[in-house]
Amino acid sequence: MQIFSLIESRNRTQEIEIEVSAVSGPSQIMIVGCASQSVKESAIRIQSALRVCGIRLPVSSTLLVNLRPTELSKSSSGIDLAIVLAILIEIEKIEPSNLFGSDASNKKICVYGGVGLKGDIIRPKDTATLLCKTDFDFCVCAEGGGTLTGKQWHLRHIGELFESPNWAEPSNKLQFQRPKLPLLTWGEPASRLVELLALWPAHALVAGPPGSGKTTLSDTLWALMKGPRSDELSDILEWSDSTNTAWRPKVQPHHTMTYLSIVGGGSHITPGEMTRAHLGLLVLDEYLEFSKQVQEALREPLESSKFRLVRAGQAAQIMPCAFQMYATANLCPCGRYLPNDSTKCRCSSQKIYRSLEKISGPATDRIDVIAFSDKWREANARKDLGALVNRIEAARDWIEDYVRDTECQVWKRRWQKFPQLEFSGAAQRAFAGIQESSLRRSESVRQAAIALACLENSSVVEGIHIEEAKEFCIKPHQALLEARSAL
Missing domain, CATH: 3.40.50.300 (P-loop containing nucleotide triphosphate hydrolases)
Structure with missing residues (x-):
């Protein structure tokens, strides 16, 4: 079974695997793996919280906590709870199958939350920011957090880890909604x-x-x-x-x-x-x-x-x-x-x-x-904006249907794909006249003409589409550059 927590590293959410092993040494918790000073200090808080719950560390054994990958510098207030759970499993105070089922060894588990001196679970400020960007089978965290997928268990105190888990479906689902159109x-x-x-x-x-x-x-x-x-x-x-x-x-x-x-x-x-x-x-x-x-x-x-x-x-x-x-x-x-x-x-x-x-x-x-x-x-x-929405959505649906039915070649501009439409004879002649301009300008005209044809649900680019594309992509550029050079 793999227990993960999260940190913010290089502006990305980074998964951190928690490993715990008991080695010979004084009875203490030692955290390694390029941990910051604040993370190392969590060993003292965790030891105090475990003592409140009646859990004593093994005598003559040091619990070595490794944070992988070891090359990343780690600074987070949400790793504490993951370390607590990993320690309790290592010293056999908790049976993983009782919490995560009989196939717990095949599950990916995210644990995120701070731990106070008396065992209370603290919700870090970045809980929502980090958890909503991850995908796990199970998520154990403070109240108010949760991933977009997987079962959720919200805790208030580490003592609840010894009780039957109360798993819930994800409550942090994100639904995209189109902004309200301006009344224009x-x-x-x-x-x-x-x-x-x-x-x-x-x-x-x-x-x-x-x-x-x-x-x-x-x-x-x-x-x-x-x-x-x-x-x-x-x-x-x-x-x-x-x-x-x-x-x-x-x-x-x-x-x-x-x-x-x-x-x-x-x-x-x-x-x-x-x-x-x-x-x-x-x-x-x-x-x-x-x-x-x-x-x-x-x-x-x-x-x-x-x-x-x-x-x-x-x-x-x-x-x-x-x-x-x-x-x-x-x-x-x-x-x-x-x-x-x-x-x-x-x-x-x-x-x-x-x-x-x-x-x-x-x-x-x-x-x-x-x-x-x-x-x-x-x-x-x-034109009313409602009519514009209908026309644009109809063009998007037509593109999807045309690509699916004809299996034509497809090119993509950011998040929108387009079919490689045929050019009529008039369109080819009109397009040939602009290829002497920069390659970027001619490519912009080609793409704009295809988009204009798609707005009319036409599988063929006509000469009128090329001429209209020139009004958007070439003539204003030329007018701007000529005005600058004329002054």
């Missing part, structure tokens, strides 16, 4: 952008005048994202830094935050905002106000959805960041300058140039979609 309606340009980004989790930059709805659109996009799969649950819980995650994470750092807080790192490597947004939405409001260093640091995460952090004296860590980025920007101090319409802006050319100079060309090339919000409020025909 969007015009045709904005609603079409939302449809595309909700189905195709691409990176987007929206520029436009203040009050046009750029930031508000991020709430709508977040609510319309595809629901997380069960296999994504552990990663979302692991990195989102929240035990109450009811949906994909939405992280919106302020533009004054430092490079280190966005990317992560430090003397003891800590995840940054990019990793906290893993499998969710990263909203960069006032994108051009973020430092140049932050914009350049986005290059690798935007393209590969992960990056490698290396710090002196520490093992390198691969940090996941498969987020969808939604950025907003004002292209001048007054916010009214746009490459396609500069008549409403009263800023000087010098001020506009200083704003556009903040744009990183390589980082912007990795942004799939650029849109301008100046026409959003002028649109007359408005």
